[in-house]
Amino acid sequence: MRILVVGGGMGGTIFANHLARRIHHEMKTGKARITMLSASHEHVYQPGWLYVAMGRATPDELVREQQSLLEPGIEFHVDPVEEFHLAENHVKCKSGKVHEYDLIVISTGSRALPEKVPGLKENSINCYTAENAVEFFKQLSDFKGGRIVVTVGLPHKCPMIPLEITFAMHDFIKDRGLLDKTEFYYTYPIGRVHSLENVAKWAAPEFDRMGIKYETLFNMKEVDGKNAQVLSEEGGAVKYDLLVAVPPHKGQEVIEKNGLGENGWIPTNRSSLHMEGEHG
Known part of the structure; x- marks a missing residue:
């Protein structure tokens, strides 16, 4: 055999x-x-x-x-x-x-393809390669306050990463004493904050407790880098100071x-x- x-x-x-x-x-x-x-x-x-x-x-x-x-x-x-x-x-x-x-x-x-969403690659950070992760740390370290937006493409590998990355950044910003100057805004493509219902039921109250705002049914359409905003297929627009992406993936x-x-x-x-x- x-x-x-x-x-x-x-x-x-x-x-x-x-x-x-x-x-x-x-x-x-x-x-x-x-x-x-x-x-x-x-x-x-x-x-x-x-x-x-x-x-x-x-x-x-x-x-x-x-x-x-x-x-x-x-x-x-x-x-x-x-x-x-x-x-x-x-x-x-x-x-x-x-x-x-x-x-x-x-x-x-699989492979992450931020280029699938117009403007995403040029205007966001992600942690799917060594180079991307190093750049992520650099930009997060340079961040002095403002709105951090998490945007999620479909499909993507590792279902937990949007939540993990949000909570990890919250700890990072907290450790630097910048929580009072920072707003976290989490977006997710379906009608709850995670694809797994039990996880979503746990995560939404945690977001509320930590002051993390969130918007569901938000499917990325494009990123308008000039005006620093993410536009959704549903017609929404979210302003950002730092855009963190979970890009769509392909095999x-x-x-x-x-x-x-x-x-x-x-x-x-x-x-x-x-x-x-x-x-x-």
Whole structure:
């Protein structure tokens, strides 16, 4: 059994390691083989970018050698997949090498795309890359008062990040003694402050207690940098002094190019995570 894992991020790494532990004997006797293909030799702990944005960590603390995180016996190659030939059970990599498999696990992840919303990239900060997180910390550190607006695009990974980032900034501003000079304004695309109902029921009273204002049913349309305001699809406009974005996300470009799913998202069965449609 040849198992191919495409993607060396958190999902691919956790899957490959769990499987390697479960089929340790089969791997040792040569009955099974796990191969991982990644675009980088580095593994980045992406949730840590929020800590970098708050000055609680540095980017180098969040990076490890991918090979060092894998169970012994997992074959690892830095050679990103460019072509998926699922009907023929093989992939073609950037190097030109072809990897055949009996079972494939696609774990290529997602990417933040602030450029999808006009004006968002140029006029906001976010914490989805090392560079963005460092810039976030710089701008937050330079902030001397005014209105901080949190704006949220859909879809985005990690459902908790809009709340996490708001509460973390509140602590940051409080520690600097600037709460009395700062207004927090949180926006969210649906009719409550979080997609999970129980979380929303907890968070809204917390916002009230902390003096954080919020507006629901606010779907970003564009950012008017000249007048420092975010415009919504619903016709609203919110002024900001510092705009913090949770940008909309797409899946990886290679998934789109290979026609495996619109916007890079592979349609899957919710329960089994098997691919659906003609490729499944």
